[in-house]
Amino acid sequence: MQERSMTRRAFAGSLTGAALCGQTRRRPDIVFILADDHRFDILGCQGHPWVKTPHLDALAAGGVLFENAFVTSSLCSPSRASILTGQYMHTHLVRDNFSPLPNSLPTFPALLQKAGYRTGFLGKWHMGGDSDAPRPGFHEWFSFEGQGVYYDGECNSNGRRVKTKGYITDVLTEQAEQFIAREAKAETPFCLYFSHKAVHSPFEPAPRHKDLYANERMPRPETLWARDEWYEQWPEWVKRRRATRHGVDGGIGQMAPLEDLYKAYCRSLAAIDESVGRVRAALAQAGVLDNTLILYMGDNGYLWGEHGLIDKRAMYEASIRVPMIAHCPSLFGPARKKEFALNIDVAPTFLDLAGLTLPKMAGRSLLPVLTGRASNWRREFLYEYEWERDFPYTPTIYGLRTERYSLMQYYGLWDLDELYDLERDPQQIKNLLAPYRMRSLERGRTAMRITDPAMKQLVDGLQARMAKLLEETGGDPRYAGREIPGAKAAL
Numbered sequence: 273m274q275e276r277s278m279t280r281r282a283f284a285g286s287l288t289g290a291a292l293c294g295q296t297r298r299r300p301d302i303v304f305i306l307a308d309d310h311r312f313d314i315l316g317c318q319g320h321p322w323v324k325t326p327h328l329d330a331l332a333a334g335g336v337l338f339e340n341a342f343v344t345s346s347l348c349s350p351s352r353a354s355i356l357t358g359q360y361m362h363t364h365l366v367r368d369n370f371s372p373l374p375n376s377l378p379t380f381p382a383l384l385q386k387a388g389y390r391t392g393f394l395g396k397w398h399m400g401g402d403s404d405a406p407r408p409g410f411h412e413w414f415s416f417e418g419q420g421v422y423y424d425g426e427c428n429s430n431g432r433r434v435k436t437k438g439y440i441t442d443v444l445t446e447q448a449e450q451f452i453a454r455e456a457k458a459e460t461p462f463c464l465y466f467s468h469k470a471v472h473s474p475f476e477p478a479p480r481h482k483d484l485y486a487n488e489r490m491p492r493p494e495t496l497w498a499r500d501e502w503y504e505q506w507p508e509w510v511k512r513r514r515a516t517r518h519g520v521d522g523g524i525g526q527m528a529p530l531e532d533l534y535k536a537y538c539r540s541l542a543a544i545d546e547s548v549g550r551v552r553a554a555l556a557q558a559g560v561l562d563n564t565l566i567l568y569m570g571d572n573g574y575l576w577g578e579h580g581l582i583d584k585r586a587m588y589e590a591s592i593r594v595p596m597i598a599h600c601p602s603l604f605g606p607a608r609k610k611e612f613a614l615n616i617d618v619a620p621t622f623l624d625l626a627g628l629t630l631p632k633m634a635g636r637s638l639l640p641v642l643t644g645r646a647s648n649w650r651r652e653f654l655y656e657y658e659w660e661r662d663f664p665y666t667p668t669i670y671g672l673r674t675e676r677y678s679l680m681q682y683y684g685l686w687d688l689d690e691l692y693d694l695e696r697d698p699q700q701i702k703n704l705l706a707p708y709r710m711r712s713l714e715r716g717r718t719a720m721r722i723t724d725p726a727m728k729q730l731v732d733g734l735q736a737r738m739a740k741l742l743e744e745t746g747g748d749p750r751y752a753g754r755e756i757p758g759a760k761a762a763l
Contacts, residue, residue: 301564302463308472310570312593322488327549335599338613346572346584346591358619358633362747367658372400380619382409395467404428422476439478441543449554456558470540477539490534496577505706507687513665514580562601570594585666587680604642634745670751672738
């Protein structure tokens with residue numbers, strides 16, 4: 273099949289929203305690949321000492337690798353809702369792994385469908401886990417309930433119950449290949465949302481990968497170890513979480529050494545890497561690879577011993593950073609980008625690519641970054657996590673991540689907030705707020721307890737930026753924790 277693509281220069285020059293939508297030439301296809309719990313640095317191209325990801329590395333070598341990609345909430349369902357809607361958690365209101373996504377919210381697949389795209393969903397939906405029924409916005413649907421299973425599971429195929437045979441990553445990849453082969457023949461563009469189950473726990477690799485990395489050793493982060501001088505600077509909940517299923521002493525509730533869990537996680541990633549290669553081959557076979565935007569990312573990061581923790585939820589860097597790779601030869605060439613790229617940017621990017629007028633969203637289209645035309649790019653973003661009754665080890669978090677600082681504020685418990693200078697302390701060991709731990713007779717607002725003028729100015733400024741972001745995106749600016757004018761007199 274002849275390649276249906278525009279030249280990179282012609283296409284980049286045509287990115288004018290509705291003007292692109294009005295062209296008679298086929299608009300770019302979209303393949304969005306989402307991996308579960310894939311943290312940012314477990315990739316060959318990100319310097320992992322022994323994990324092999326040749327297909328993801330090749331995707332990055334021919335496209336753009338975002339070196340500063342993050343999620344705004346490090347939990348499956350809230351992050352997926354942000355991906356679909358371009359909104360922070362306080363707007364889409366999917367606060368846990370049980371809440372369904374409100375049908376009233378615009379999503380990128382629904383808007384693309386309305387604009388003439390053929391849309392398909394494959395894999396883990398995970399918003400309202402008691403149902404795998406087709407959701408609005410998709411012509412084709414193939415999914416499973418909740419987390420699903422790695423082997424021989426049952427899926428919902430366009431409303432029909434089907435029993436699958438084999439490893440779920442391979443099953444989903446076969447479905448993706450069929451979707452691409454079918455839809456690439458049409459004159460209308462397509463958007464495939466391909467959402468993997470892997471590499472979620474319990475980590476079960478494909479049989480062909482069960483002995484992979486047998487002689488390798490898990491990299492040990494510096495903060496894996498329990499040191500009193502560190503715990504004196506960190507909140508009490510961090511030390512307590514260490515012994516839970518979300519800490520290194522609890523091992524995700526699985527009775528296995530941390531080393532074995534880590535290797536099983538890395539082995540589970542191998543089939544995803546192979547899947548990426550198969551998807552690229554299917555696009556090439558169909559003649560649409562060069563004019564398809566492939567976007568690969570993780571739905572959240574994953575802690576493997578940082579601060580003595582496992583899993584996600586916390587605001588530490590390994591939990592909120594994700595891999596993000598974009599590939600579309602007709603639009604942009606190989607590069608590494610340092611601009612902040614967020615999960616809330618996925619929806620506006622796809623809509624912008626399709627030439628649609630963007631609804632009001634907290635996220636921004638990444639096309640200017642991808643094509644080297646970005647100006648006045650963001651310098652901070654919000655982080656939100658709400659305490660879960662099922663996993664009560666981590667408190668509610670409202671935070672701000674800037675280019676240099678990470679501010680983490682905890683709600684609903686008497687504990688210490690955290691502030692790290694990431695330029696000087698990338699491992700997040702020295703909590704700059706440790707000297708201002710609240711005493712029993714003091715008031716709770718952090719800035720009101722700080723005696724050093726320079727530190728108070730820094731915290732005041734970060735909280736002001738946080739309040740502004742909350743207000744601009746429909747959130748409650750009071751969660752920024754700022755000192756309220758007249759508070760001393762009022763209380």
